[in-house]
Amino acid sequence: xxxxxxxxxxxxxxxxxxxxxxxxxxxxxxxxxxxxxxxxxxxxxxxxxxxxxxxxxxxxxxxxxxxxxxxxxxxxxxxxxxxxxxxxxxxxxxxxxxxxxxxxxxxxxxxxxxxxxxxxxxxxxxxxxxxxxxxxxxxxxxxxxxxxxxxxxxxxxxxxxxxxxxxxxxxxxxxxxxxxxxxxxxxxxxxxxxxxxxxxxxxxxxxxxxxxxxxxxxxxxxxxxxxxxxxxxxxxxxxxxxxxxxxxxxxxx
Numbered sequence: 001x002x003x004x005x006x007x008x009x010x011x012x013x014x015x016x017x018x019x020x021x022x023x024x025x026x027x028x029x030x031x032x033x034x035x036x037x038x039x040x041x042x043x044x045x046x047x048x049x050x051x052x053x054x055x056x057x058x059x060x061x062x063x064x065x066x067x068x069x070x071x072x073x074x075x076x077x078x079x080x081x082x083x084x085x086x087x088x089x090x091x092x093x094x095x096x097x098x099x100x101x102x103x104x105x106x107x108x109x110x111x112x113x114x115x116x117x118x119x120x121x122x123x124x125x126x127x128x129x130x131x132x133x134x135x136x137x138x139x140x141x142x143x144x145x146x147x148x149x150x151x152x153x154x155x156x157x158x159x160x161x162x163x164x165x166x167x168x169x170x171x172x173x174x175x176x177x178x179x180x181x182x183x184x185x186x187x188x189x190x191x192x193x194x195x196x197x198x199x200x201x202x203x204x205x206x207x208x209x210x211x212x213x214x215x216x217x218x219x220x221x222x223x224x225x226x227x228x229x230x231x232x233x234x235x236x237x238x239x240x241x242x243x244x245x246x247x248x249x250x251x252x253x
Contacts, residue, residue, distance in 0.1 A: 008056075008059065009054070009055055009056070011041065011044075012039060012044075012046045012056050012059070013054070014040065014041075017039050017040060017041050018040045018042070018105060018109065019039075019040040019101070019102065019105045020036060020037070020038065020039045020040065021037075021093045021098065021102075022035055022036070022037055022038070022051075022094065023035075023036060023047075023092065023093060023102065024037045024075060024091065024092040024093075025047060025089070025090070025091055025092075026035070026075075026090040026091075026092075028087070033075055033092060036048060036049065036050075036057070037049075037050055037051040037052075037053070038091075039107055040106065040109060041055075042109065043061065043062045043063060043109045043111060044059055044060070044061060044062070045059065045060040045062055045106070045109075046058075046059050046080075047059075047060075049121060060089060062081070062106060062109050062110050063110050063111060063112065064083060064084075064110075065081050065082060065083050065110070066081075066082045066083075066084065066111070067079060067080070067081060067082075067103050067106050067107045068080050068082060069103075070090055075092040077092055077093040077094070077095060077096055077098070077099040078090060078091065078092045078099075079091055079092075079093075079099060079102070079103050139174050150179065238239060241253065
């Protein structure tokens, strides 16, 4: 595979980057550690002679490698980028925190690691989908087995409550879903036929007395209607006379 160096240089200097900073790198021929500026972009690790250099000194493709600690080195905070059966890069950070951050960034930059993460996420998503599908099936089975409940008209309860009430109680109306009980209805008028002159009618509110001159055989609804209707006739006649009097002109020519 041919590599276009100019394209690689442009890619190495472009932004953004995953991580960058100074690391000490041990040479392959000269075993001494040299300070270099490292830039990590995706799965490519570039290193420069110094910060701000236009062209990198080298590039490491982070595929098939193992990131490990290097405890047997003289330098502190050393770690290795080891390609089994090939070259091993030995790097040293300035402190322990920087070493851990670099090792983590290099470990998670390869496509092999990304492929493993995608497989794990797909497995978790499949578990979530199966759990959601099973819960939906349970809900559907419950909805099918649940009997249909007919909605009841709350006003139909009036007849039930009326059946529970005694004969002296009545239900008048419904107010905010509550039934209002009335006092017992007054007894029917009592007509006393024993007296010769006076007949008393009681309606639980007032006492009415009238003279009965007709014989008992003619005493009935028509008699009571006509008797009490006389007062209404007189009142209507008085109102008509007042109306005629009011409509008469005040000045007669």
